[in-house]
Amino acid sequence: MDIAEAVEGVRSGPTGPTVGVFFDFDDTIVHGSSTLSIEDGQSDTEIAESARRHFAKKLAGFLYPEVWQLIRAHEAAGHTIVIASPVPQFRIAPVADALGIEHVLSTRPDTTATVREFAAERNLDLPSSYGYSHSDRELLAVVGTGVAVNPVDARNRFVVFRERGRAKPREVFRTAAGLAGFFGGVAAGGVEGLRVRDRRRSVDGMISHAGDFALKFAKIDVAVTGAHNAESPRPAVFIFNHQSELDLIVLAKVLRHGFTGITKKELATSPLFGPLLRFAGATFVDRSNTTKAKEALAPVVSTLRGGLSVVIAPEGTRSLTPTLGPFKKGAFHIAIQAEVPIIPVVIRNAGELYWKNAKTARAGRVDVAVLDPIYVSNWTLDELDERVEQVRELFAQTLSHWPES
Template sequence: MNIEQALHRVRTGPQGPEVAAFFDFDGTIVHGFSGLHFFRDRLLAGKVTAAELASTMVNGLRGTDSEADFERFVAVAFKAWRGHSEEELYEIGQRLFMSTIAGHLYPEAWQLIGAHQNAGHTVVIASSASRYQIQAAADALGVEHVLFTPLEVVDGVLTGRVDGKSLWRSGKADATHAFIDEHGIDGPRSYTYSNGGEDAEFLATTGNPTATNPDGTLDRIARERKWPILRFRPRGTPGVKEAVRTAAAYGGIVGSVWTGLGLGLVNRSRKVALDSIMNIGSDVSLALAGIDVRVRGEANAWEHRPAVFIFNHQSQLDPVLLAKVLRHDFTGITKKEMATDPLFGPLLRFAGATFVDRGNTERAVEALAPVVDTLRQGTSVIIAPEGTRSPTPQIGPFKKGAFRIAMQAQVPVVPVVIRNAGEMLWKHSTLLRSGTVDVAVLDPIDVSEWRVSDLDTHITAVEDLYRKTLTDWPTA
């Protein structure tokens, strides 16, 4: 089974909240073991004692073949949290999710969770980890229900002990059965997803188990029981190949700048220079990085100019993708910090970009005023209404600036939906991965009759349009 088949199964299957989708966390929603990020954070902060380090290494070498092994492992791991408040651990979990764990999120898992949510299903994350390790991810994914290994808390402070049974092997299966009974879930029509052989009992709690990124044990079990097997693209650390491709891509951008400037001088045209830089730079850099761009609705990028092109912002790769799609006659609005970027700063200034101080609303509004004139003179504008890059594929709240500009200039808003850019270059990453980025240029939105008093309602509708497109990608 591939991801498209898995999504189709959900979309065409039974709908409604009595159907649930239970997702394991580590290895299923995120690549690798999220607990390592918490341990490394403490290790780098000098908070891991020699005794704890030795115990962790011994338990790691022993492995976790039985529930007794796992209980021994978590006893050591969670003992280190003794004396910490719940509030402190939630804050650590949020920080680590934003800085590292979000970059290991499988885009396919997010799509699958979104498909279940759109089907009205009750979505649940079930993990042997603590709540503090998975809550930030659940919030980012819009998942309300979380099953986790409970830790003992007294007056808001952890004792370092497990409060009951860990959610590993039979513990996770028992917790899932209890949730099904408590919430009136139709188990035979529900879904379970996991990657580990220890979760065979958990997977069997519903009528639609799926071995997701299975290890060797689960792969064998799934084949024996004729369960579907679903594999996501690995999200491990980029290697030498990615480093070489990244260097080549940046070199391609630099080379395109000089080529474009040369063509501009020959033709005595700033426009020729700028268009050449955009066209050559995007084509060459993406090709050298091994990134293909697959565009839906490409005609919408050409037929309604000038326009305000808005896009969902996940990656520093986004401007290059937009240059690839739009080709010419556009400029951008970006944060003021980009003005001092050694590579993109001079290029953005040459392109006539507007730099906005996101921390000062009054100055930001003043900076946007000339953009209306730019549009009236025939040059389109690109802007990310979220205002910043998102660490996950989820759509963040849109700000009003892009829409106000379009209303004042009386030009359409053209939504550009980007899928997979974060997979090629995550928010906190510096190395590009090869692959295919999907871009959908949607039909223009006429804002000529919009009123400021109704702007919030209109913007909410546009946000919903992005969410729908990302979870149900257009095929034509």
């Protein structure tokens, strides 16, 4: 079965915390082995930090995106989610934290005994529970619904996850083609604007052409739901969930014209995005200095009142997994002061095709849902934390239950 069938099976199955969900680790949550070398004499703190760095720099790129979809489906059903694996706990911990999984079991030496003991402690109903593993038949046999992940021989129920992480020659070629398309689009759009001596038209042409050409040559399709919300009302503060530098190119294709961005100051020196962002009038924010960040955002209110929309990622930085980070309040303060609506732009799959530390992009499709505008004229500062959390939950719900196109 494919991932959509697996998720639907979870949604239509039993609910509640007495249903356990047991994930193996290697070749189940991550593609391949999560091996990490530890030096003799390292303290627990040093080992944990090494594991965290290993996850951020490498292992996150080998996470199966389908696992995240399954986890969210099981969470929505109220299930008790567990990673049960012979892999040492320090190697699993950063992944469990990133995926929001509270329980980690070391199943050495006996998987069945460990899982049964945990189930007894938590009053879990194993016949109603789920297990996912590439090769641990004991884990799959101890639960009512055992699902093999990419099995060598598919004797029983199984699901196929798509490998990512290792760059293939064709991906290197497509990434180079995408970069060429990006710069070609920038040049084509710039020439258009210069011909009529209109800076704004030049910026809009550069943005839209760069998005179109880069995605076309990289073999990345964009499917948009709610495209009418990208056009009207404007000006607006467009907020998006941030997993990948690919997000910026996708936004260029979806929004196309009449906007500028608020981004981290490091992008000002990016050879890919820096020159275009500066020419487009982007605001660069020092995230390490709250006072300077607020000062930098002050002129953005005037930008909005002048008719230009603004794009900002309320998470503040790219995430290593599809899990949403906390939302900062800057975008919402700006919208309130400028008296313009907030329009959520929910992006799915961008991190799968081009994760945070990737060197190459994969071909595929990015889904985008442009949600209905949120009007903030009646919001008060006292309720802002609650309102922001409601918007974040709207993103989470959209990612879990994608709207029909």
